[in-house]
Amino acid sequence: MKQAFLIAGLISLIMYIAAQTSLIKPKEDSTIHITWGTDPNPARTAQTTLFNKTYPGIALTVDPQDGDITKLLVRCVTDSGPDIIDLQQNTMNSLVGAGILLDLTPYAKQMGFDSSQTYSAIKDSLEIEGKQYRFPCNVTVDAVIYNKKIFDDHGVSYPPPDWNYDDFVRISKELIEKPSKSGEKHLAVANWSNVAFFKDLMAGTGSNIFSSDGLHCILNSREAIQALQQYYDLIYKYHVISTPADSSAISSQGGWGSGALNWFNEGKAAMIFVGRWYIVQVPNYPNLKGALGSIVVPRLKDHPSSSIAVSRAAGINAKSKHRDAALKFLQFLASPEYSRMIVEDGDSLPPNPEVAVSGNALANESVPDPAFHDSFLKAVKNARVLNSSPYIDDITVSRWMQEFVDKTDNQILTPAQALQTLTVQLDKQIRINLERQPNLQKRYEESTGKHYSPNWK
Amino acid sequence: MKKRSGTSYLWRLFLLSVVGLTISLPFVWMVSASFKPHNEVEHPQIVPEHPRLSNYPIILNISPDPVTHKKLDLKFGRWYFNSLLIAFSTTFLQVLTSAMAAFAFARLKWKGRDTVFLCYLATMMIPGVVLMIPNFQILVWLHFLNTYHGLIISSAFSAFGTFLLRQFMLSVSPALDEAATIDGANPWQIFWEVVMPLTRPGLIALTILTFLGSYQSFFWPLILLNDDQLFPMPVGMLALNSSYGKQTELIMAATVLNIVPLIILFVVFQKFMVNGLQLGGVKG
Numbered sequence: 001m002k003q004a005f006l007i008a009g010l011i012s013l014i015m016y017i018a019a020q021t022s023l024i025k026p027k028e029d030s031t032i033h034i035t036w037g038t039d040p041n042p043a044r045t046a047q048t049t050l051f052n053k054t055y056p057g058i059a060l061t062v063d064p065q066d067g068d069i070t071k072l073l074v075r076c077v078t079d080s081g082p083d084i085i086d087l088q089q090n091t092m093n094s095l096v097g098a099g100i101l102l103d104l105t106p107y108a109k110q111m112g113f114d115s116s117q118t119y120s121a122i123k124d125s126l127e128i129e130g131k132q133y134r135f136p137c138n139v140t141v142d143a144v145i146y147n148k149k150i151f152d153d154h155g156v157s158y159p160p161p162d163w164n165y166d167d168f169v170r171i172s173k174e175l176i177e178k179p180s181k182s183g184e185k186h187l188a189v190a191n192w193s194n195v196a197f198f199k200d201l202m203a204g205t206g207s208n209i210f211s212s213d214g215l216h217c218i219l220n221s222r223e224a225i226q227a228l229q230q231y232y233d234l235i236y237k238y239h240v241i242s243t244p245a246d247s248s249a250i251s252s253q254g255g256w257g258s259g260a261l262n263w264f265n266e267g268k269a270a271m272i273f274v275g276r277w278y279i280v281q282v283p284n285y286p287n288l289k290g291a292l293g294s295i296v297v298p299r300l301k302d303h304p305s306s307s308i309a310v311s312r313a314a315g316i317n318a319k320s321k322h323r324d325a326a327l328k329f330l331q332f333l334a335s336p337e338y339s340r341m342i343v344e345d346g347d348s349l350p351p352n353p354e355v356a357v358s359g360n361a362l363a364n365e366s367v368p369d370p371a372f373h374d375s376f377l378k379a380v381k382n383a384r385v386l387n388s389s390p391y392i393d394d395i396t397v398s399r400w401m402q403e404f405v406d407k408t409d410n411q412i413l414t415p416a417q418a419l420q421t422l423t424v425q426l427d428k429q430i431r432i433n434l435e436r437q438p439n440l441q442k443r444y445e446e447s448t449g450k451h452y453s454p455n456w457k
Numbered sequence: 458m459k460k461r462s463g464t465s466y467l468w469r470l471f472l473l474s475v476v477g478l479t480i481s482l483p484f485v486w487m488v489s490a491s492f493k494p495h496n497e498v499e500h501p502q503i504v505p506e507h508p509r510l511s512n513y514p515i516i517l518n519i520s521p522d523p524v525t526h527k528k529l530d531l532k533f534g535r536w537y538f539n540s541l542l543i544a545f546s547t548t549f550l551q552v553l554t555s556a557m558a559a560f561a562f563a564r565l566k567w568k569g570r571d572t573v574f575l576c577y578l579a580t581m582m583i584p585g586v587v588l589m590i591p592n593f594q595i596l597v598w599l600h601f602l603n604t605y606h607g608l609i610i611s612s613a614f615s616a617f618g619t620f621l622l623r624q625f626m627l628s629v630s631p632a633l634d635e636a637a638t639i640d641g642a643n644p645w646q647i648f649w650e651v652v653m654p655l656t657r658p659g660l661i662a663l664t665i666l667t668f669l670g671s672y673q674s675f676f677w678p679l680i681l682l683n684d685d686q687l688f689p690m691p692v693g694m695l696a697l698n699s700s701y702g703k704q705t706e707l708i709m710a711a712t713v714l715n716i717v718p719l720i721i722l723f724v725v726f727q728k729f730m731v732n733g734l735q736l737g738g739v740k741g
Contacts, residue, residue, distance in 0.1 A: 001649060005549075005553060015545060015546065016546060039695075042527075045530055063683045064695055064696075070676075070680070074680055075593075077590060080602055259499055262499045265496060283523070284495045
């Protein structure tokens with residue numbers, strides 16, 4: 001028995017020594033080492049290489065994150081977080097509240113990465129109460145990408161400019177009902193995210209999630225209900241989007257695969273509401289080469305076309321030991337060189353609008369047609385962000401929105417019932433948060449000029 | 458009577474087959490997906506329409522990724538080795554420390570022993586998430602972040618392992634200790650020469666369980682490590698599942714290669730594993 005343990009111990013030791021001695025250690029010189037907390041996707045290698053080349057005295061490496069903020073929180077509260085933090089809009093509030101993100105306002109203008117250096121549509125998602133906390137790595141706005149081959153197969157004209165939802169329904173019905181030359185049946189729309197669809201409709205109706213002071217949810221407004229009703233009608237009244245039950249049934253059919261993205265990739269669905277990031281998938285699907293067209297999302301009657309703008313953006317760890325070097329990374333994100341790399345990758349829109357001046361400038365190997373990229377540039381001009389409330393974390397809001405849109409999707413609640421119930425639930429949570437957290441009470445008093453009492457209105 | 462018994466046997470066989478198939482289906486799907494091209498991965502068919510072996514050379518950096526036309530910068534061999542190193546070392550240390558602690562709790566008599574054991578056992582009731590920040594903070598203070606030893610030492614002690622081995626040791630007759638003592642053996646000799654050999658099924662069970670857990674662990678190494686040279690396989694594979702696009706077929710190919718040591722371990726030691734779990738669960 002002793003021998004077995006001795007041998008096991010010896011093997012462990014030898015393996016440890018072998019691993020330790022074969023590690024490539026960074027050279028001991030004056031280079032400043034900084035880390036970027038982001039997803040470790042292959043595109044990051046090229047991005048960090050370009051940064052390191054641009055700023056020779058700094059070595060940037062990726063600190064891999066898995067899309068969950070637990071690692072980030074654990075590391076940041078123990079002062080060992082990454083210098084640069086990639087984050088979505090729905091985590092910014094929480095990280096600012098926890099004191100993790102640095103206020104960039106004093107540096108941004110002077111270093112050329114203030115919010116005026118990117119699209120005005122996303123300005124609000126970079127700031128909280130007038131202070132800038134992040135700068136975009138990329139910007140996403142939805143447009144409608146369509147498969148020209150399917151339209152041609154059914155003899156249906158491509159979506160016309162300035163189209164509205166009546167046009168959308170008519171075209172979708174034609175795609176479903178007109179027999180195709182190939183004899184194949186197609187779906188009109190691949191609905192890959194019901195919440196994204198609803199949010200685009202919210203942008204179209206001009207509605208929002210919270211009142212401007214963040215103290216009340218306004219999802220029960222006429223405009224928001226109109227948006228969800230429109231989504232519901234497209235499924236159950238006009239039958240141009242599959243019901244969840246139909247989607248499940250389709251997924252189990254041979255050759256279709258599961259998931260709306262897959263249906264579009266496979267040439268089973270004619271249209272998809274999606275961001276430009278979609279085109280990174282095109283090289284995997286040769287059938288889509290040269291077949292893709294795009295157009296801005298349809299507008300609702302009496303409203304201009306509008307969709308939601310979102311961004312994956314980087315902020316700086318307030319406790320970073322290399323703040324100056326980390327700030328240079330944001331400067332790099334605002335540079336034309338970085339943006340040109342995003343254009344080539346097709347990873348949404350580049351953060352620097354000067355690089356994205358025309359469809360020609362955005363054309364790449366995956367989709368060389370400049371007209372295709374033009375739609376996204378048109379979309380970003382009219383896009384907007386949905387607001388958030390400092391009194392409730394956005395992750396909870398996103399989760400509950402998903403839950404209630406699903407309930408509408410599955411006809412458990414009507415659109416009006418869903419949004420009214422969700423509004424009550426969010427309002428109640430804001431009240432609970434305020435009651436429990438003195439820092440929020442202080443914020444309430446500062447922003448309203450009133451003394452906080454549990455019965456505030 | 459005979460007929461009824463036959464029917465019952467067939468029913469049991471049927472039920473077990475259904476359960477067996479249900480359990481093995483994800484495994485079969487994983488192997489099947491590892492041979493599919495990207496555009497077939499989400500198809501429900503188990504047998505690939507256009508099977509290909511090329512996912513494996515892509516993972517092993519032998520051929521380029523068909524999307525980027527570049528070789529993926531994956532340190533597959535290194536990650537494989539790291540997984541084995543971490544699992545092997547953690548298992549060795551955890552079995553050793555658990556056995557020693559179990560011996561102290563089962564065979565040695567000292568004041569407050571049972572209370573201390575209960576307290577130690579109670580730590581199993583605390584969710585891991587609650588302990589994450591304190592454990593991490595300790596590693597920060599020790600400068601153990603982003604190191605192999607940080608990962609290994611932080612997993613070298615286990616209340617469950619101690620409990621499991623204590624139950625085994627309690628089943629060994631105390632008369633053997635007494636006989637060894639009369640023959641002049643000290644507690645250290647009793648531990649190594651008498652108790653440990655008789656606890657072998659328990660030690661093997663704990664070895665297998667610990668190895669499986671360490672080899673597959675994802676979240677703790679993800680939090681602790683930054684340097685991709687140190688990643689174990691599950692963390693390294695994160696590169697194939699990013700905002701850039703999920704390459705499920707490559708993840709599955711990597712997973713198939715990754716589980717080979719586990720399958721070997723399970724096939725060789727499955728008898729001990731089942732026995733160990735059963736014994737550990739009922740003896741007290």
